[in-house]
Amino acid sequence: MSVLKPFDKMPVLNMATVLFVGTDESCMEQLAEAMMKESKTFDVKIHLAKSLPLPAEKDHLRPRIDLIVFLINLQSQLSFTTVVSSLSHVDASFFLGKVCFLATGGGQMKHTIVEMPTVKKLADSYLSILLFSELNNLAVFCKIKGTPFPSHLSNASEIICSTHSHSPHAQKALFCSFLIWVEEDGAVQQAVSEESERDCCHTAQRLLQMLCVCAGHVPGVSALYLSSMMRRAGPISEAM
């Protein structure tokens, strides 16, 4: 059982590494893509993992990790429990500002399984900040639409959302046909995807700003300083 440590490796010049941990791979990929698209002054390496611990054999190839983002899909109990179990494989010094929780799918109150206070409590107990974001996923799409999935695409959502058993090309094809189905409902649906895409972009921007501080690229500001400032009001007011 290896524990992930923040300072056991030397940093690489002008580079920052972020690690996404979560069961929802499409979300992570979407976010990673958005982060890569943003303009930035340093190199960003993005690692994705379904859960911790990371496999030990490739450890020597891995750069120093500056920020861990735990993705919690509020509509899935599995994603929450995975994150909770993964947390034990993170060194305590990571929690001095280098961990962030990202809750997705919280807007659709009807479909949330993991409750908001639970996640807030988790973030608070680990002294880490909690962000919310509406990342685009097809499951949400179908629920919004409220109509059954067309039969020839019946397993498309599963394939795209969960397993990734298909090649990227096949996924794209499926997604295109999905969009065609959506097209019948007109431009509104298209707007949905654009909107969550935009929210994704904004989230990516925020994460990049945090990463910049966590990797030590901002002179005079440490990750601990930033996170304590960001969380200042919350726990203190609760303690009082």
Added chain:
Amino acid sequence: MGKQKLRRSSQRLIKPEQQPSYGKGDLSARLRNGKERGDITEKITTQKTHQDKCHSADDQAEASEHDLLEQALQYFGKVEGHVQLKGNDTLLKHLNTVERVGTQRGLPPEGIDILLSLALSGKFVDTVNSRLLKCLIPSSVVLEDTVVKAVSWFCVGQCTASTQVLFIRWLITMFDLIDRKEKLHALYGCFFCFLQDERLCPYICHFLYLLTKKESVKPFRVRKLLDLQIRVGKQPHLQGLLLLYKVYCPELVSLALPTRVKTFFKNSESLWKAQMMTVRRKNLGSPSVGLQVDFGIKQVPLQSKKRKWNSLMNLPISSSTVSIVSQKVVSSLYLHQDEAFPVEQLQTFTQLVQNIHRLEFPAQMGSVLQSPLLLHYINCIKDDSVFLRLNYWMAQVLHEECAWYTGNQHNEMEVRAFLDTIANAQQFLQEGFSNCEEFLYKSIPHWNGCYRSQILQLLSWIPLTAFSEMEQLLYEPLGQIFFTSSLYFKCSVIESLKKMLQNWLSWHAFYADQVSIQDSPMNTTLSGLVNTVSDLINFVGRISTIALHITSSSLLLHFILDFYEIVCDMYVKYAMPLVVLPPAGVFYPALLSMESVNLNHLCYIMYRYRKNLVAAKENEWTKKCKLRLNISSKTFQEYNQYVLAMVGCLWTSQAFQKDSHPQGIFMDAKVLMRTGVENYRNSFNIVHHPALMGHAVLFLQQGFGEEKTLNLGLIKGKLWNWYVEYLYKRGMHGLKVFIESSIRRISSSAQSHSSLSESCPSVAQK
């Protein structure tokens, strides 16, 4: 039984064959109405002929078609008794003509009058009736009387149920083309009775939805609807109507209604939509004309299907019915003083003033937001129900349509436009809407930066209240997003908070003048308000300190100093008994900044602080001031420390010795010696300060010419005074007022210090 009776009674009321009886004035109005309409059609035809000048063949065809139509109408007008379709060639011929003209060019109002009555009278078989109804596309408008006549036929029940359904669907589609609706409103109860009919119910609901005004909502109707709902279950069309009733009279409908259902009503206009488009395009002669434009009629929204609920994002237009045609008529009709003045006709401010006592709000409260005149009206009436309706509507729309985090479907442009409209209305009323505040509290924790400018605009209108949870609901999430955002985002957040403070202070100044604080609408104590304001200022101080830490940008500093320019004048300008100084994290970056603009700004702010503190002290001495001051001696002390540091820096060249602020730039002489910098003492005076050095160099160049090697050390004595004058001329107004107020210039630097202590004695005396 009831239905039977109703039918008979309505038959007695208005016999379809006869013209309903009118008053004299009414009749003449009708005549004029007709004439004016003739003008319009004339206009259309002239337009058309102008367009088709080169197609004379078309003209001929059109002329012959016109004749054919007239023949057909004559034929239909004379039909008596039951007519068979089989083998009736004349009927078929005329029917085809009407269909062709109707679907291509639209029918004139008179034609519609004849054909509609005929279709509902049951003289023909059903197929003919439905064919007739399907081609009834008006070329301009539908007369109200036509509809009334048709409704009476409809009540008589000569036609079959399917024709009845078709008629109601036609009515829904053409609702916005009916020239006036007073009589239709009078028939409200009539339509309401048809809710009992199972087949008609969904369409009647939709029609009532379009027709309902506040006065139509009656307790017995609500009861009836609820009974019906119990009987047939929660049908979406019933719920849609109930929801509208609830909007109008929340006290009558206590039922919890689902707001998530998006489409309450079936699409009724599909049968006519395409043809209406073609007719419209043809009549206007332009293929690009869409649904929005129409025949010289002012902004009639044709999408009646969605008009009231589904397309809430398109703000309803208050002038839903009025055409230019009927305006004159109506204005003559509304001479009676006791009648309500429909807002649709409100065009000018004079009209508003003249009719202010008998204005009636539109059915769609949202339309108020777009009309400055109605906003004026809202501003001066004291009717709570208006705000209730507006708030109810807006809260619904904000939650349903604008809450991006709920994963609902939104159209970005629409949301943007809608939020902008709300912000503009708030700007106009100089007052925030309470539901906007709630919306912000709900959504800001989920905010990642979308609709930035809109959200920030709304933010600046959060009202001033002694609200203790502001910290948790607003500042904490706002701080989080602030720290993890780009520079421009940070600037706009500070800007928006500045506006918020400004709004609060103006509001406070207004009410402090007018009434004693106890009577203020928010019903809060002064100390509560003072605390709220100081919380905001402390919050901004905190985030700006950290922001300047993360990105030391002069642009950001500029925005922060803008904020403090409001803060420093709170006491004198806004009568807020509070003076809060900027934190050291803001003061020192500004003092040591690289831009003369920011330095100048800081000097001005410090000068204003001095004015405020002096005024506060004087008021305390003379005991004139009723309000208890919250300015502690600590504030005076800190101010003096700041001024000492500034003067030490800029004037007396003692930057590192004279600073007594705990977070200041005091440094031991030994340490400074070790840096190896010569003349470190004067490196921040007005000659050597990085923000002003450029000015000093220019000054020397102008004085000595370019060839001589520049020595900044030359600027002293007389030259120093000239240099200071030169700086004033370069627009350093803030520096000027600061130096003139805080430094007594008798050329000796020691003197300046003694003058400084003048601002302190008040503290010393305590």
